[in-house]
Amino acid sequence: xxxxxxxxxxxxxxxxxxxxxxxxxxxxxxxxxxxxxxxxxxxxxxxxxxxxxxxxxxxxxxxxxxxxxxxxxxxxxxxxxxxxxxxxxxxxxxxxxxxxxxxxxxxxxxxxxxxxxxxxxxxxx
Numbered sequence: 001x002x003x004x005x006x007x008x009x010x011x012x013x014x015x016x017x018x019x020x021x022x023x024x025x026x027x028x029x030x031x032x033x034x035x036x037x038x039x040x041x042x043x044x045x046x047x048x049x050x051x052x053x054x055x056x057x058x059x060x061x062x063x064x065x066x067x068x069x070x071x072x073x074x075x076x077x078x079x080x081x082x083x084x085x086x087x088x089x090x091x092x093x094x095x096x097x098x099x100x101x102x103x104x105x106x107x108x109x110x111x112x113x114x115x116x117x118x119x120x121x122x123x124x125x
Contacts, residue, residue: 001015001040011054012054015050016057023058024082031074055072058072063077097111
């Protein structure tokens with residue numbers, strides 16, 4: 001796990017985002033336990049409170065469940081929920097791209113052409 005101290009994103013959010021990505025991509029499977037809160041905090045050299053906050057965010061999103069005395073495990077992921085999660089990420093990324101395009105002075109046509117060019121490149125890879 002890579003944490004960036006100067007990214008402007010809180011450490012707990014970075015942890016939650018990376019674990020969320022692993023869960024949604026299938027790298028972490030249903031029923032798999034996440035590293036212990038204390039163990040992850042020790043490995044990352046951060047506060048237990050920070051790690052707990054990250055795990056609580058994942059639990060609020062329904063991605064993990066806490067089991068008293070055992071830790072947090074990955075919940076089964078509904079395929080429709082996974083699609084919605086990915087769609088939300090796409091919308092967020094495209095929203096950011098649109099904001100950057102506006103700052104750069106790109107027209108809608110130029111932005112559309114740029115997106116199409118990127119899609120074409122992805123198709124050939």
